[in-house]
Amino acid sequence: MAKVIILSKEDFEKLSEDVSPEYPFLKDNREIMSADPGGLFRCLMVRAEGEKENMLIAQGQNCLYLGYGRDYRSVDLQGVPEERIALEEPKAYQEHAVFYHRPSHINDLNGQNPLRPVPERQTSFQVEQVVVLCDEQFRQFQETGLKDDQIFLFYYSDKMWFDPGSLCWHCVLVKSETGKEGILVDAEGYSYARYAAFAPDCDRLRLRDVPVHYEYPARAPEQKKSRKRKEPER
Structure with missing residues (x-):
C-alpha cells in the first residue's frame, strides 16, 4: 500500500x-x-x-x-x-484548437478580428515543447512578432509538424512568465508562426513531462529550499 x-x-x-x-x-x-x-x-x-x-x-x-x-x-x-483531502473536480482540458494560417496579430487567433471569423472546425493538438518568454516579450510576440522570424522557433523546428493520419498538430506552446494564455505554433519548417492557435488558459493544457525552455531574460522559478531543523545544542 x-x-x-x-x-x-x-x-x-x-x-x-x-x-x-x-x-x-x-x-x-x-x-x-x-x-x-x-x-x-x-x-x-x-x-x-x-x-x-x-x-x-x-x-x-x-x-x-x-x-x-x-x-x-x-x-x-x-x-x-x-x-x-477535499476532492477536487477533474480538470476540463483543452483538447482541440483552431489553427490559422499566417496570423499577424493575436486578434487573428482569439476571435477578436471580425475579418477572420472563427471557423467551426477544430483539430486536436499535442504540445511537444514549451517556450516561456518574459511578459514584455510575449506581448510583443502577440502583437507584432507572429509574422517575424523567432530564434526559438528555428531552434525547435523539429518539435512542430502536422500528422495527416491522426489530424493532429504537434506544436510549440509559447507563453509568458505570469499570464495564463498562450499561443500554439507550428512553424512548418520556417522560423515564424506559419500556423498558430490561441490557448486561453495554459493550465488546461496537457503539459506533463513536456520540456520547458525559458528564453532570456525569462527565468525558471526558483525552487524553495526545505528548511532543515536545527539540532539541539548539547
Whole structure:
C-alpha cells in the first residue's frame, strides 16, 4: 500500500460513482502507484472518514485498476502515510484548437478580428515543447512578432509538424512568465508562426513531462529550499 487517502463521506460517494484518472489527487500520486497484472500492485487506499469500506486504486501506463475492501482495519497499514483531502473536480482540458494560417496579430487567433471569423472546425493538438518568454516579450510576440522570424522557433523546428493520419498538430506552446494564455505554433519548417492557435488558459493544457525552455531574460522559478531543523545544542 502506497498511501491512504481519507475523504469526507460526500466526496467518497462522489468518487465511487465515477473514478476518473483526471482527478488531481490521482495525478499528484501517480509516481507512487504501479500496476503489474498478475504481479505486484502499489495502490492508494481511499476511504471515507469514520467508515470501514474502502477503495483500492492502482494506475498502470494507460488505465486504472480498481478494487474494493470491506474493512480497512484488516489491512496492515503500519508505516503507510495518510492524507486527508477535499476532492477536487477533474480538470476540463483543452483538447482541440483552431489553427490559422499566417496570423499577424493575436486578434487573428482569439476571435477578436471580425475579418477572420472563427471557423467551426477544430483539430486536436499535442504540445511537444514549451517556450516561456518574459511578459514584455510575449506581448510583443502577440502583437507584432507572429509574422517575424523567432530564434526559438528555428531552434525547435523539429518539435512542430502536422500528422495527416491522426489530424493532429504537434506544436510549440509559447507563453509568458505570469499570464495564463498562450499561443500554439507550428512553424512548418520556417522560423515564424506559419500556423498558430490561441490557448486561453495554459493550465488546461496537457503539459506533463513536456520540456520547458525559458528564453532570456525569462527565468525558471526558483525552487524553495526545505528548511532543515536545527539540532539541539548539547
